[in-house]
Amino acid sequence: MYKIVKAVELAPKIKLFEVYAPQIAEKACPGQFIIVIIDEKGERVPLTIAGYDADKGTITFVFNEVGKTTKQLGLLKEGDFIANITGPLGNPSEIRSFGKVLCVAGGVMIAPMLLQVKALRETGNTVVTVLGARIKELLFFKEEMKALSHRLYVATDDGSEGYQGMDFLKDILAEERFDRCIAMGPVPMLKVVCDLTKPYKIPTIVTLMPIMVDGMGMCGVCRVNVGGQMKFGCVDGPEFDGHLVDFDGLIKRQRMFLPEERLSALLWELGGCGCGGK
Ligand SMILES: Cc1cc2nc3c(=O)[nH]c(=O)nc-3n(C[C@H](O)[C@H](O)[C@H](O)COP(=O)(O)OP(=O)(O)OC[C@H]3O[C@@H](n4cnc5c(N)ncnc54)[C@H](O)[C@@H]3O)c2cc1C
Ligand code: FES
Structure with a gap:
């Protein structure tokens, strides 16, 4: 059983859980994920690792309540237990000194992007970050991301905060040279980012x-x-x-x-x- 030591609502239907899972915390790396099973009848839900602390023995993940299992997960509170967590799974992100990196994160994937941005800064990269959400109410970790990035842009689908959509990236890409782009978020956003970076031959890694x-x-x-x-x-x-x-x-x-x-x-x-x- 895995105890939830912290549960925070970051935005409507977006929750952060910090869970005591020392064996996972010891091995986790940015880019990896876990599979959560709420109870003995539960589905397997993959979620990206958004933080880990080997000293405390905890891992953090952030999830969007989109369907049956994530809504059920959202009902759990601090002190409750999750039946099973498997991980870390998948390959760690390639983190090294690339030069100038454009990080584009959309929706709930803003959370694991924070981990990537931190690791990229620690390895000496210049990091320009873009945070995207459907509406301004769904944006979170703005201050944290601002503190870690050399520059931060915000975009919303409806233009309620920052730029409207990702089109503004066209001008940035035309003016500046990036050595790498990392994109995490909904598939339509990943597709748009890849279409924009392709003409400039910027290696673009998508989750x-x-x-x-x-x-x-x-x-x-x-x-x-x-x-x-x-x-x-x-x-x-x-x-x-x-x-x-x-x-x-x-x-x-x-x-x-x-x-x-x-x-x-x-x-x-x-x-x-x-x-x-x-
Ligand atoms: C590697 C990986 C990392 C992910 N990281 C996150 C994360 O950090 N935060 C987050 O909120 N979500 C993440 N997801 C998506 C998350 O797993 C789904 O939202 C969740 O499984 C939905 O389950 P549900 O029962 O609540 O909704 P459902 O109604 O069952 O599904 C809603 C939608 O979620 C997707 N989905 C459903 N079941 C699965 C499944 N077994 N595997 C993958 N996608 C599924 C489908 O596109 C589906 O249409 C990740 C998925 C993968 C594969
Ligand atoms: S989830 Fe079964 S092969 Fe990848």
């Missing part, structure tokens, strides 16, 4: 979040097409060369179980177990 089951390379559910080759998001990734990713194929696979997911969330909200009668 992919295909549907996963075991997270260990055995089930094949997380397959993604990268440069015409079939890769497993969990063991080959989760980070890939964004200029080679088939984003349209990824979006299709992510939506594969949408009717079942909606039914499961509805049944759970109505007070059932959310298993869809199975």
Whole structure:
């Protein structure tokens, strides 16, 4: 059992949990993820590691309440227990001195990006960060990111704070040379960023979040097409060369179980177990 030592609401439906998991905290690196199982009947939910402290024995993750399991997770409080957490899974991010790095984070993935930005600064990089969200109320970690970045831009889909959309990046990329771009967030945002950096041949690393089951390379559910080759998001990734990713194929696979997911969330909200009668 894994005890939740801190639970904070960062924005509407976005929660941060710090959990006592010393064996994971000891080995975790930026870019890796865990699989959370709430209770003995729980689904496996992959979540990106957003912090770790080997001395305290804790790991931190931030999640968006989008469906049955993440909503159920959101009901847990400080002092509650999670049945199982597996990790760290996936490959650590490549962190070294690249030069000038553009970090673009959208939605809930702002949280793990903070870890990357910190590591990039510690290895001597110049870091320009972009935070994106649908609306201003969903932005978080602005001050923390500002303190770590050489420059920070904010963008929202509706223009309620900062730039409207990611189009402003066109001007920045036309004026400045970047040695690397790292993007984490929703697939449409990753696709836009990759389209913008491609003409400038800026190596662009994206974190992919295909549907996963075991997270260990055995089930094949997380397959993604990268440069015409079939890769497993969990063991080959989760980070890939964004200029080679088939984003349209990824979006299709992510939506594969949408009717079942909606039914499961509805049944759970109505007070059932959310298993869809199975
Ligand atoms: C490597 C990785 C890292 C992730 N990191 C984070 C994170 O840090 N924070 C966060 O909020 N979310 C993260 N996700 C997404 C998160 O796993 C899903 O939002 C969650 O599984 C949804 O479960 P649900 O039952 O609440 O919603 P559901 O209604 O079951 O699903 C909602 C949507 O989430 C996606 N999803 C569903 N099941 C899975 C699954 N088993 N694996 C992956 N995606 C799934 C699908 O696109 C689906 O349409 C990550 C996913 C992956 C693969
Ligand atoms: S989640 Fe099963 S192979 Fe990747």
